Amino acid sequence: MSDLELVRAAIAARVNSYSPYSNFAVGAALLCADGSVYGGCNIENAAYSPGNCAERTAFFRAIFDGHRDFTAIAVVGGPAGEPISELCAPCGVCRQVMREFCDPATFRILMGTSPDAFVEATLEDLLPYGFGPENLGH
């Protein structure tokens, strides 16, 4: 799957966002090393803190299915009901979840700015001096 196709998969995943409190709808599409793709959306909650981001929804779905090797994730977000027009970067919690499973130097994060454009960064760019499994000897 091309990078642009992954961004479009994130836009498709955003359709099912449950975000009645923020009205900020996010979609993500996670590309696994074997070529499979997992979508995710943000899922909010009346108690607020149980809410989950689109990126972690995608990761946890893939991990539940047995995946451990990940290549890239595309993320798109913006006001619900409107087309994507601005970059949406992963929150700190999601960056830390990525750090658990991904190589910071090679895992790529594609942040869509429209259906046809995106900005790219590595996990290392977004989470420098991160704390990961190897810090605990794993």
Ligand SMILES: O=c1ccn([C@H]2C[C@H](O)[C@@H](CO)O2)c(=O)[nH]1
């Ligand atoms: O990269 C991001 C940024 C925010 N959100 C969600 C969390 C919350 O539901 C809403 C507003 O922060 O957007 C994501 O899913 N991913």
Ligand SMILES: [Zn+2]
């Ligand atoms: Zn997040």
